Amino acid sequence: MxxxxxxxxxxxxxxxxxxxxxxxxxxxxxxxxxxxxxxxxxxxxxxxxxxxxxxxxxxxxxxxxxxxxxxxxxxxxxxxxxxxxxASKEVVEFLLKNGAKVNKTDSSGYTPLHIAAFDAGAEITSLLLTHGDGEGILSAGDQRSPLDIARERDNKEFIKAYEEFEKREAK
Missing domain, CATH: 1.25.40.20 (Ankyrin repeat-containing domain)
Structure with missing residues (x-):
């Protein structure tokens, strides 16, 4: 084979x-x-x-x-x-539960949250935010945050999930 x-x-x-x-x-x-x-x-x-x-x-x-x-x-x-x-929410959740590092950057300096900002939905965004440690907010390459990217791409689901997460964390 x-x-x-x-x-x-x-x-x-x-x-x-x-x-x-x-x-x-x-x-x-x-x-x-x-x-x-x-x-x-x-x-x-x-x-x-x-x-x-x-x-x-x-x-x-x-x-x-x-x-x-x-x-x-x-x-x-x-x-x-x-x-x-x-990938489905289930795949992302499974990877996270098995130790995948949510704040690891790729060779372009992006974390999975940056990748999600381009066009992922609210479920994936929420999963990544929940499993993150607050590090890696800016990408190494261009210093844009995931929220900056989501706004540029008009990714409303990402923005909404991000804002809801920040409200919960602020409490």
């Missing part, structure tokens, strides 16, 4: 095939595809919760940073990839 077949099974959410491949070579749980993207990141990006769980059960590193060779995808974690790929 080739690396390409493994990643195709991940992309399509074929848990049975992914598990069969991992049983033959458990080390593939931390493999990268030809673009430098991690197996866990690809599964999170495509929103396949059962494959994300499977990869973690086989020992995938939840903190692994991809070595993206694609100019339009920064090197990032599975949490970044899940938020960017508009």
């Amino acid at each position: 080739t690396n390409q077949a493994f990643f195709k099974a991940i992309e399509t959410g074929d848990k049975v095939q992914v598990e069969q491949i991992l049983r033959n070579d458990p080390n593939l749980c931390n493999a990268e595809n030809e673009h430098g993207l991690t197996a866990l990141g690809v599964a999170a990006h495509y929103g396949h919760l059962d494959v994300v769980e499977l990869l973690l059960n086989f020992g995938a590193d939840i903190h692994a940073v991809s070595r993206s060779k694609l100019t339009y995808i920064p090197s990032n974690t599975a949490l970044h990839a899940g938020v960017a790929g508009k």
Whole structure:
């Protein structure tokens, strides 16, 4: 079984095939595809919760940073990839409950919250805010906060969730 077949099974959410491949070579749980993207990141990006769980059960590193060779995808974690790929709330929540770091920056200086500011909904935004530690508000690259980005993009759901979170925290 080739690396390409493994990643195709991940992309399509074929848990049975992914598990069969991992049983033959458990080390593939931390493999990268030809673009430098991690197996866990690809599964999170495509929103396949059962494959994300499977990869973690086989020992995938939840903190692994991809070595993206694609100019339009920064090197990032599975949490970044899940938020960017508009993964379900369940995938993002699962990653967070399993120790994904919400304030880790990608190679562009963005945290998952910055990524969410572009077009994520209120549920993902609230999850990230709840699991954050208040650090990493500004990106390293351009010093825009997630709220600045959300306002520029007119992401009303993000703005509303952010403002509601700040009100709760102020109490």
